[in-house]
Amino acid sequence: MAVIANPKAFLEALFHTAVAAADPAKVLAANLPEKPKGRTVVLGAGKGAAQMAQVFEKLWDGPLSGAVVTRYGYAAPCERIEVLEAAHPLPDENGLTASRRLLKEVSGLTEEDLVVALICGGGSALLPLPAGDLTLDDEVAVNKALLSSGAPISAMNAIRKHVSGIKGGRLAAAAWPAKVVSLVVSDIPGDDPALVASGPTIPDRSTREDALRLIERYRLDLPEKVMAFIRSEASAAPDPSDTKFRRNDIRLVASAAVSLEAAAERARAAGIEAVILSDAMEGEAREVGRIHAAIAREVVARDHPFRKPVLILSGGETTVTIRGKGKGGRNTEFLLSLALGIDGAGGISALAADTDGIDGSEDNAGAFANSSTISRLASAGMDGAAFLDRNDAWTAFDAIGDIFKPGPTGTNVNDFRAILVQ
The missing domain is CATH 3.40.1480.10 (MOFRL domain)
Known part of the structure; x- marks a missing residue:
C-alpha cells in the first residue's frame, strides 16, 4: 500500500x-485552422488569452495581426498580437477600450479573411461594452450584483450578454462575412463554449425573458435603467441560426x-x-x-x-x-x-x-x-x-x-x- x-x-x-494538461502549447497545435486566402486576425479575451496568443504566434506559419485582452499582471510578450490589460473581476475603462479595439480589428473584413478567437475564462469582465444608453458604471453594477448573488456562472453570463454590445456572439457578427474560428479553453461546468467569457464569438439561445427570470430567481438588485434596457427589444442577442454564423467553427481545446x-x-x-x-x-x-x-x-x-x-x-x-x-x-x-x-x-x-x-x-x-x-x-x-x-x-x-x-x-x-x- x-x-x-x-x-x-x-x-x-x-x-x-x-x-499542464491545459497548457496552450499542448492544446493549440492540434487545433490550428486552415490558412485563409485573405488576412488572419487574432482576437482574444480571458486570463490566459495572452499565453494563448503567444503560442499561436509561434505555431502560425503566415502573416497575422490582432489584439487580446487579459487581466492586469497576466500579460505575456507577443510580437505581432498586441496584448492589452484590464480589470477583473469588475470591469474598468481599459476593458472598455479593449472591447472597442477588438471590434475595430474585425471591421471591414471580407469572406476571404479569417478571425481566430482565443477565448478563456475571465473574458466577461475584461470585455465590457455597455449596450444602448447604458454606461460602464451600469455594467459594473451588474457585475457586482452577480458576484455577490450566489448565481452559477451560466446564469451570470446569460444576464451579462443582454447588457453588452460585444458578448453573446456580437463580436463574431461584427466580423461577418469573415470566417470565425473560436478556440475555447472552458472554465464552465458542462463545457458549453457559448458561456465561456459570455461568448463574444459564440451566440447561444438564451433570451431576454430568460435573463429576467434569472434576475428574479437570484433576487438581483439591478439599477432600474438596466432593468428597463433588458425588458426592451434592444437587448435581444444574436440568434445562433443567423446565417452570419453558418461558416464559423468552434473548437473546445481544453477542459476540466x-x-x-x-x-x-x-x-x-x-x-x-x-x-x-x-x-x-x-x-x-x-x-x-x-x-x-x-x-x-x-x-x-x-x-x-x-x-x-x-x-x-x-x-x-x-x-x-x-x-x-x-x-x-x-x-x-x-x-x-x-x-x-x-x-x-x-x-x-x-x-x-x-x-x-x-x-x-x-x-x-x-x-x-x-x-x-x-x-x-x-x-x-x-x-x-x-x-x-x-x-x-x-x-x-x-x-x-x-x-x-x-x-x-x-x-x-x-x-x-x-x-x-x-
Whole structure:
C-alpha cells in the first residue's frame, strides 16, 4: 500500500499536472485552422488569452495581426498580437477600450479573411461594452450584483450578454462575412463554449425573458435603467441560426475533464487510486465543502464508498453568497467548510485552487487543509466557523501558513479540488 509522506507536496504536484494538461502549447497545435486566402486576425479575451496568443504566434506559419485582452499582471510578450490589460473581476475603462479595439480589428473584413478567437475564462469582465444608453458604471453594477448573488456562472453570463454590445456572439457578427474560428479553453461546468467569457464569438439561445427570470430567481438588485434596457427589444442577442454564423467553427481545446484525468493518472502512477466525482460541480462553496467532507469521513471510518488510500477529485465552479466582509474566494471558502467537516478525522489532506492561479480578489489560487486545520486555528485563538460565517477564509488560512500561491498559470479550466485520504 502506497503512503504519501508529504501530502501537501503531492497535492501541489497534482495541481500542476492538471494545469499542464491545459497548457496552450499542448492544446493549440492540434487545433490550428486552415490558412485563409485573405488576412488572419487574432482576437482574444480571458486570463490566459495572452499565453494563448503567444503560442499561436509561434505555431502560425503566415502573416497575422490582432489584439487580446487579459487581466492586469497576466500579460505575456507577443510580437505581432498586441496584448492589452484590464480589470477583473469588475470591469474598468481599459476593458472598455479593449472591447472597442477588438471590434475595430474585425471591421471591414471580407469572406476571404479569417478571425481566430482565443477565448478563456475571465473574458466577461475584461470585455465590457455597455449596450444602448447604458454606461460602464451600469455594467459594473451588474457585475457586482452577480458576484455577490450566489448565481452559477451560466446564469451570470446569460444576464451579462443582454447588457453588452460585444458578448453573446456580437463580436463574431461584427466580423461577418469573415470566417470565425473560436478556440475555447472552458472554465464552465458542462463545457458549453457559448458561456465561456459570455461568448463574444459564440451566440447561444438564451433570451431576454430568460435573463429576467434569472434576475428574479437570484433576487438581483439591478439599477432600474438596466432593468428597463433588458425588458426592451434592444437587448435581444444574436440568434445562433443567423446565417452570419453558418461558416464559423468552434473548437473546445481544453477542459476540466481532461485536466482532472491527468491528475488522476499521476496519482495512480504513485500507487494511489483516484476517483473523479464530477468535473461540473456547482452550488454554494460551503455546501459543496460539507458534502466532500462527509465523503472523506466515510472513507476514513468505513472504507466506503472508496477504499483508502484514495484521491478524491472534483472540478466545476462553486459560488459564494456574500454574507460578511472578509477576504477569500470560492476555493478557500470550500476548503474552510471542508476543514470544519473533517476536524479530528485523521489521514485527510486537501487542496482546492483555481487553475488560473487566482481565487477571488486576492493573489492566491486557493489553500491547503487537513484534519488538524481547525485545531491549529484554535491554537492561534481563531474560530474557524466564525471566519466561514463572515466569508473570511483567506485570513484564516493565511494565519496558519496554508495559502497556496502558484501565480498566474496561463490557462483556466475552472476549480481543482483534490482530497487525499490515507
